[in-house]
Amino acid sequence: SPAGRCGGLEVHAQINTSTKLFSASPVGFSAPPNSLVSFFDASLPGTLPVLNKQCVEAAVKTGLALHCSINTKSFFDRNTTFIKNRYACSFQAGYQITQQRRPIAVDGMLTYSLLRGKKWNQVMRKCVHIKQIQLEQDSGKSLHDDVQSQTLIDLNRAGVGLMELVMEPDMCCGEEAAAAVRELQLILQALGTCQGNMSEGQLRVDANVSVHRPGEPLGVRTEVKNINSIRYLAKAIDFEIQRQIDVLQRGGTVFNETRAYDSKSGETIPMRDKEGLQDYRFMPEPNLPPLVVYVDEASLPAGIDASQAVLVEKIKEALPELPSLKRDRLVQTYGILPEHSYTLVNEDGLVEFFEAVLKATTKEPRKVIGWVTNELLGHLKQQDLSVSQSLVSPSALAELLELQEMGHISSSAAKQVFQEMTRSSGKTALHIIQEQDLGLVSDSDQLHNICQRVVDSHPNEVHAIRSGNKKVLNKLMGLVQKETKGRADPVLVRTILQEKTL
């Protein structure tokens, strides 16, 4: 039977700059639809596009972070494909300026990880090759209105600088593609080159999907366009893999077509346009000279001011800490496990939360991490909340952990208190402990009585312990905790039970 295989991805990342790729028009600018033509600088007779240096720097920075070779000379081209369909109107000039012949960065590598294993505790490293990164203009967004059967154009994005990142078909399923794009998003955000908010369309993904039988070449691919969430990306690819397998198993044909993901039905559907049939037409952009960047100041030709030039080595020296290094640093600094540092970095705001808890407690980082990645995150995921929406603040969690660390409550009672804190915002741990009488029972007489009852009613277990099976003691300890609702002082209980089972 055919094996699933996701093909390459193309990611369009909106560059985080205040002005557009070829003009000083501000990004986020909106205009009435009928005035659109005049805003497209390149389409006005006598005006020439002027390249935004910030966009070039962003592309070089991104290329370096993804281990690409930077082309010191690259070219701009006109893509006139769009003229032929409904989306033509989203490029006011009738063409898009892009980099087809020689893009600014090529031949890179994105390393990402996945959590695998029964307990999601194996960090598995994977790589995807980056074929190229090209600079290009964003189009206006066309919003199709089905009711009135008309196309509306949102111009805010038109002409904004994009980096198109082309990834080679190294991924085999939705989960891998999603993990790769999440890592890319984290890298872009660390670099500051793209804000990466997918719901605002700052990061959009197209995916080629094809399937094949083991040992046979890949079948015809379909291209799923404009996926704007990482969760949907995984779902769209997996749906499409399964759909193609089903078609082939029924003896049908997979068509070379463009599809869209419908998040409501969870399905991919063919796009109404004949976009899948478009033949791309490119020509060199006549109004733009080659894009030249320099290795360093020493390589600048006479007469070119260093402040006007883009210097690759200078950008390389200023690269910030990237997510993979940050994960390594967290492991080293706090002695936590790699899977924990993976989760910390991948959840927005979780590192900051963790470090804020650490500042306010004497509990060791290795003991705090489980509370953050299991209790806190588990609760947030269940409620579909982000870290910033957590009802439990870092200082409130720290207070709870401190009470446990000082021996005021047992760890199981601490978990009960935490659950209560997630339900009743504002109540402190101490308040809940008093209100629900969850404090540690360390009254020796009371514990002696409970232990005696447990020992008397479990002669088989006591016999096993006496014949050398010391592990059975844990079972008796569990029974004592059950009687005290997890509140008994575990150290005391162990001592008492050991005496009674000698």
Ligand SMILES: *[C@@H]1O[C@H](CO)[C@@H](O)[C@H](O)[C@H]1NC(C)=O
């Ligand atoms: C999908 O493959 C086609 C060639 O068959 C290519 O033109 C296109 O750029 C690819 N798209 C993605 C998302 O990789």
Ligand SMILES: *[C@@H]1O[C@H](CO)[C@@H](O)[C@H](O)[C@H]1NC(C)=O
């Ligand atoms: C966007 O760019 C601005 C200015 O360079 C920078 O201060 C900001 O941190 C960037 N934002 C993101 C989310 O990368």
Ligand SMILES: *[C@@H]1O[C@H](CO)[C@@H](O)[C@H](O)[C@H]1NC(C)=O
């Ligand atoms: C992304 O954009 C959406 C829609 O504007 C907004 O609700 C959300 O808060 C943004 N997310 C982040 C992390 O800024």
Ligand SMILES: *[C@@H]1O[C@H](CO)[C@@H](O)[C@H](O)[C@H]1NC(C)=O
């Ligand atoms: C599918 O169509 C694209 C153009 O849209 C073309 O580049 C590609 O070669 C075609 N692939 C197959 C397998 O027919």
